[in-house]
Amino acid sequence: MDQSKQQEEDFGYNLFPERNTKKFQKGSIAETIFTSNHKCQVMLHLALETSPYAKLLLGAMNQSGCAVYKDRHFSCEDCDGIVSGGFDATSSQIVLCQNNIHQQSHMNRVVTHELIHAFDHCRADVDWFNNYKHLACSEIRAANLSGDCAFSNELARFNFGFWGHHQACVRDRALRSFLAVRKVTRAEAEKVVDEVFPSCFNDHAPFGRIPHGMRDANFAYREFQNRHRYYANL
Numbered sequence: 001m002d003q004s005k006q007q008e009e010d011f012g013y014n015l016f017p018e019r020n021t022k023k024f025q026k027g028s029i030a031e032t033i034f035t036s037n038h039k040c041q042v043m044l045h046l047a048l049e050t051s052p053y054a055k056l057l058l059g060a061m062n063q064s065g066c067a068v069y070k071d072r073h074f075s076c077e078d079c080d081g082i083v084s085g086g087f088d089a090t091s092s093q094i095v096l097c098q099n100n101i102h103q104q105s106h107m108n109r110v111v112t113h114e115l116i117h118a119f120d121h122c123r124a125d126v127d128w129f130n131n132y133k134h135l136a137c138s139e140i141r142a143a144n145l146s147g148d149c150a151f152s153n154e155l156a157r158f159n160f161g162f163w164g165h166h167q168a169c170v171r172d173r174a175l176r177s178f179l180a181v182r183k184v185t186r187a188e189a190e191k192v193v194d195e196v197f198p199s200c201f202n203d204h205a206p207f208g209r210i211p212h213g214m215r216d217a218n219f220a221y222r223e224f225q226n227r228h229r230y231y232a233n234l
Contacts, residue, residue, distance in 0.1 A: 012181030016086055016095050018077035040076035040098035043107040052221040053112040053147065053211065057119055059224060060206035066122035073118070083180060085110040087117035089128040094118060113146040119206065132182065132192045137200040139174040140193065144201055148173050150213050166212075171197060 013019055048054050048070060058068050072093075079086075079097035084106065086095045094114040101107050120126055120138045127134050143149060149169035171193060178189045204210060206224065211217040 012086070015080040015083045015180065016077060016088075016097075017079070018075075019088065019095070036098045037076050040096055040101065040107075043101065043104050044070065044074055044076065044096060044111065046104060047108045047111040051108045051112065052214065052217040053108065053145075054115060056206060056217070056221045056224050057112065057115040061115075061119055061122050064119075064122050066118070068115075068118070085114050086181070087114045087121070089121055089126070092118070092121065109147050113142045113148060116142040116145055123205075132178075132184075133196050135182070136174065136178055136189075136192045137196045137203075139177045140170060140197060140200040141203060143170040143173040143177070144210060145204065145207055147211065147213065147217070152213070166210075167201065170201060 048058065061068055074094050074096060076096045076098040078099045079095065081100065084097050084100050086097075087093075088095060094111070094117075096107070096110060096114075101110060117138050120141065121128075126138065149166050175186075175189055175193050178184075178193060179186065182189070207217075207220045208223060209216060209220055211220050
């Protein structure tokens, strides 16, 4: 196996085949008619316009000097069957897996999850490819703050629990995401995730809290807007 092919597999790029090969030219009539790209674009637009999670993250990134543009920073593509989305740090682009996202609520969660990675990429010097702790930390934050582990989602997965269930869900989903994009053993991944879990789980930026559901997310978004207005008047 040549080195470039090995790197693609090591860094998870094999899960996103359209990163290298396109079935249709972007923006072509064939793409609009014969693929699910149009539906993906409509759901993406709704997520960016209506989800308080997404709106807060977009506002925070804009304040940090990393404005996000729909046509530049998002790409609807066909992916491997096990993933719903990804953040391509080499192009600062979020990949949305149009063949695996079929509901608006799912799109909202994927957009939020990947925007958290983009926010981390914006605010910190994240070494996505060589520092496993950096990657694990961002995966913990994304699982914790995106609504992935909301009670309704866990109920739909038939995962039940009370004391410490949210933390267990965050750890499990961060571990799964880590293993999906890095060729390491489960024991190695668990060690990295456990090492950074306490600090990264308690890092709630830019929400200021864990948004367990839409109500929490709306409160966090209003607080973010009011904070922005306060500083603007100083």
